[in-house]
Amino acid sequence: MNPVVLPRSLFIALGFLLSLALLLSLALGPVSLPLLDTLNGALRVFGAPVGGAELDQAELIIGQIRMPRTLLGLAVGAVLALAGVAMQGLFRNPLADPGLVGVSSGAALGAAIAIVGGASLGGVPEAFAPYVLSVSAFAGGLVVTALVYRLGSRNGQTSVSTMLLAGIALTALAGAVIGLFTYLADDATLRTLTFWNLGSLNGASYARLWPLLVVTVAVGLWLPKRAKALNALLLGESEARHLGFDIERVKRELVFCTALGVGAAVAAAGMIGFIGLVVPHLVRLLVGPDHRVLLPASALAGAALLLFADVVARLALAPAELPIGIVTALIGAPFFLYLLLRGRA
Amino acid sequence: MRVSVRLASLCCAFVLSQTVLAADTLPQRWVSAGGSITEWVVTLGGQGKLVGVDTTSLNPADLKKLPSIGYQRQLAAEGILSLKPDLLVGSEEMGPPPVLAQVKNAGVTVESLSTKADLPTLEHTLGRIGTLLGEPSRAANAFADYQQRLKQQAEWVSAAKAGTAAPSVLLLLSHAGSSPMAAGQDTLGAWLIERAGGRSVTTHSSYKALSTEALLALDPEVIIFADRSIAGAEAKAALLKQNPALAATRAAKNDRLLAIDPTLLVGGLGPRVPAALATLGAGFYPAAQPLTADAKPQP
Numbered sequence: 001m002n003p004v005v006l007p008r009s010l011f012i013a014l015g016f017l018l019s020l021a022l023l024l025s026l027a028l029g030p031v032s033l034p035l036l037d038t039l040n041g042a043l044r045v046f047g048a049p050v051g052g053a054e055l056d057q058a059e060l061i062i063g064q065i066r067m068p069r070t071l072l073g074l075a076v077g078a079v080l081a082l083a084g085v086a087m088q089g090l091f092r093n094p095l096a097d098p099g100l101v102g103v104s105s106g107a108a109l110g111a112a113i114a115i116v117g118g119a120s121l122g123g124v125p126e127a128f129a130p131y132v133l134s135v136s137a138f139a140g141g142l143v144v145t146a147l148v149y150r151l152g153s154r155n156g157q158t159s160v161s162t163m164l165l166a167g168i169a170l171t172a173l174a175g176a177v178i179g180l181f182t183y184l185a186d187d188a189t190l191r192t193l194t195f196w197n198l199g200s201l202n203g204a205s206y207a208r209l210w211p212l213l214v215v216t217v218a219v220g221l222w223l224p225k226r227a228k229a230l231n232a233l234l235l236g237e238s239e240a241r242h243l244g245f246d247i248e249r250v251k252r253e254l255v256f257c258t259a260l261g262v263g264a265a266v267a268a269a270g271m272i273g274f275i276g277l278v279v280p281h282l283v284r285l286l287v288g289p290d291h292r293v294l295l296p297a298s299a300l301a302g303a304a305l306l307l308f309a310d311v312v313a314r315l316a317l318a319p320a321e322l323p324i325g326i327v328t329a330l331i332g333a334p335f336f337l338y339l340l341l342r343g344r345a
Numbered sequence: 346m347r348v349s350v351r352l353a354s355l356c357c358a359f360v361l362s363q364t365v366l367a368a369d370t371l372p373q374r375w376v377s378a379g380g381s382i383t384e385w386v387v388t389l390g391g392q393g394k395l396v397g398v399d400t401t402s403l404n405p406a407d408l409k410k411l412p413s414i415g416y417q418r419q420l421a422a423e424g425i426l427s428l429k430p431d432l433l434v435g436s437e438e439m440g441p442p443p444v445l446a447q448v449k450n451a452g453v454t455v456e457s458l459s460t461k462a463d464l465p466t467l468e469h470t471l472g473r474i475g476t477l478l479g480e481p482s483r484a485a486n487a488f489a490d491y492q493q494r495l496k497q498q499a500e501w502v503s504a505a506k507a508g509t510a511a512p513s514v515l516l517l518l519s520h521a522g523s524s525p526m527a528a529g530q531d532t533l534g535a536w537l538i539e540r541a542g543g544r545s546v547t548t549h550s551s552y553k554a555l556s557t558e559a560l561l562a563l564d565p566e567v568i569i570f571a572d573r574s575i576a577g578a579e580a581k582a583a584l585l586k587q588n589p590a591l592a593a594t595r596a597a598k599n600d601r602l603l604a605i606d607p608t609l610l611v612g613g614l615g616p617r618v619p620a621a622l623a624t625l626g627a628g629f630y631p632a633a634q635p636l637t638a639d640a641k642p643q644p
Contacts, residue, residue, distance in 0.1 A: 029423045030421070057451070060450060060451050061423065061451075064447055065426075185551075186551040187551065187611070191418060195416070203422070205446075208443075314421065319414050319424030319425060319428055320414050320415030321415055321419070323419075
């Protein structure tokens with residue numbers, strides 16, 4: 001295989017876009033801060049002794065609200081896009097998204113159990129409530145994905161198409177159980193569930209950020225190691241096997257990385273659609289199917305897109321806030337249609 | 346001697362400064378979340394201090410001119426802070442908790458008040474709002490008046506019940522007449538029915554859609570309808586048109602369909618509850634003299 005030739009201009013462009021997104025995410029919000037205050041506030045967050053008491057407000061807004069939110073957006077966007085690449089590579093289908101192996105519906109089921117079950121048990125203690133929801137969503141995603149993987153495997157061989165069908169069946173099943181919980185829920189619980197399904201970076205805090213950051217870094221380091229195997233998979237499974245790749249192991253790793261990454265992202269920010277589907281697609285259009293480029297480029301683009309979407313989400317209706325899932329779908333769905341129509345022409 | 350005088354004057358000065366401070370430190374810019382809490386703030390004279398409300402604060406209507414901070418359970422810290430409030434007051438449903446913590450960290454007082462439908466809770470809620478407004482006696486009077494009106498209502502109901510049996514009542518919450526949801530036992534709707542002298546016919550909890558057959562089997566004598574998108578006679582016509590089976594109930598045959606404002610059904614005991622109870626009671630017992638002059642039976 002050829003040594004990887006990174007298209008430098010693409011990465012410069014993506015790096016620029018991501019920097020711009022980071023800057024906007026730190027600088028823009030319903031509270032308008034002068035640019036200089038934003039800079040000084042950010043410096044203060046990192047411990048630089050600048051300015052006086054007049055910067056306290058800026059430091060608080062940047063340090064406690066915008067910084068954790070920006071980091072959350074960065075991690076969620078990157079990990080969803082990476083998982084999207086892994087799934088589209090595994091299923092050899094550009095329409096695959098991380099939801100196919102059941103991780104999204106499993107997480108939604110976990111969340112429904114936590115929200116509705118928690119409410120009907122008289123509520124979990126206030127301090128634990130967000131953690132119960134996150135842990136339950138994460139566990140739900142992992143369990144359903146593991147089931148899908150088990151159903152797709154026979155005699156040590158994993159059939160991707162069986163896995164796909166098992167994923168569809170378990171998604172439908174999870175949907176039915178979520179529907180039942182929706183029916184049982186009271187009004188207030190129902191709204192919590194609805195909003196959770198639309199995703200949000202609102203209320204991000206460092207305490208809930210670290211697990212996701214660790215997972216994102218791990219997945220971001222691990223998946224590129226399997227880029228060559230993903231490239232070989234494009235030729236077909238048996239071809240990849242003949243090229244000397246341990247395909248069963250690669251499949252296992254891809255599914256595990258997806259479940260871990262998407263599970264952690266969903267647990268931290270709720271359901272955010274379209275990043276995992278549209279971003280890898282978009283990047284593939286720009287740079288072609290070489291996963292050695294596709295993986296890092298998608299991570300950068302996913303993070304940038306999610307941060308831009310979040311800036312829109314927090315400014316569009318300020319001082320209220322749009323769930324970010326609405327914004328990503330508003331951007332993603334028309335773009336996806338455009339891709340479909342373009343392909344037909 | 347001199348020392349003690351000095352000490353005394355110091356103490357005096359301190360106490361004085363504290364009282365002055367207390368008046369000064371009353372929150373001047375309020376953000377309120379939760380329909381009934383906001384209504385009470387307005388009732389106790391705090392409307393001028395409100396700089397933002399949530400999407401459930403719909404009464405009085407001119408609150409809609411204020412910036413909206415979104416739904417009370419999905420507040421955003423920065424949006425609230427951009428209004429530069431001194432106080433965020435709201436129901437206990439207000440959240441999510443991390444956002445409340447962020448708002449608190451920014452130096453805004455956060456006051457979560459219970460909206461449970463009972464009088465001790467209401468007394469506490471009114472007391473807190475009154476203190477924060479610097480109007481404790483006005484709040485105490487409002488509570489005493491409220492308590493009095495509920496007591497009169499209860500007496501009126503027991504007098505009316507002596508003459509006739511309590512009517513069976515079903516409360517339906519619908520959207521432009523379609524897909525009505527029936528108020529279950531644990532809802533504020535059922536609470537209102539009981540206090541107005543009726544007997545709620547449902548046995549389920551929260552709001553659930555009922556099948557046509559179940560609706561007919563309940564056969565309520567009175568139907569209360571709350572419509573989220575249209576009001577009055579139009580809502581009544583829409584409800585009967587969308588749900589033809591209702592026409593076979595005793596309530597429809599005797600034209601005993603009463604309207605209620607759906608915003609009364611969420612967020613606990615608001616200031617409009619006693620008047621609504623009197624109106625409902627007048628509808629339940631058309632033969633009895635209404636409790637108040639404006640509590641005339643619905644047309």
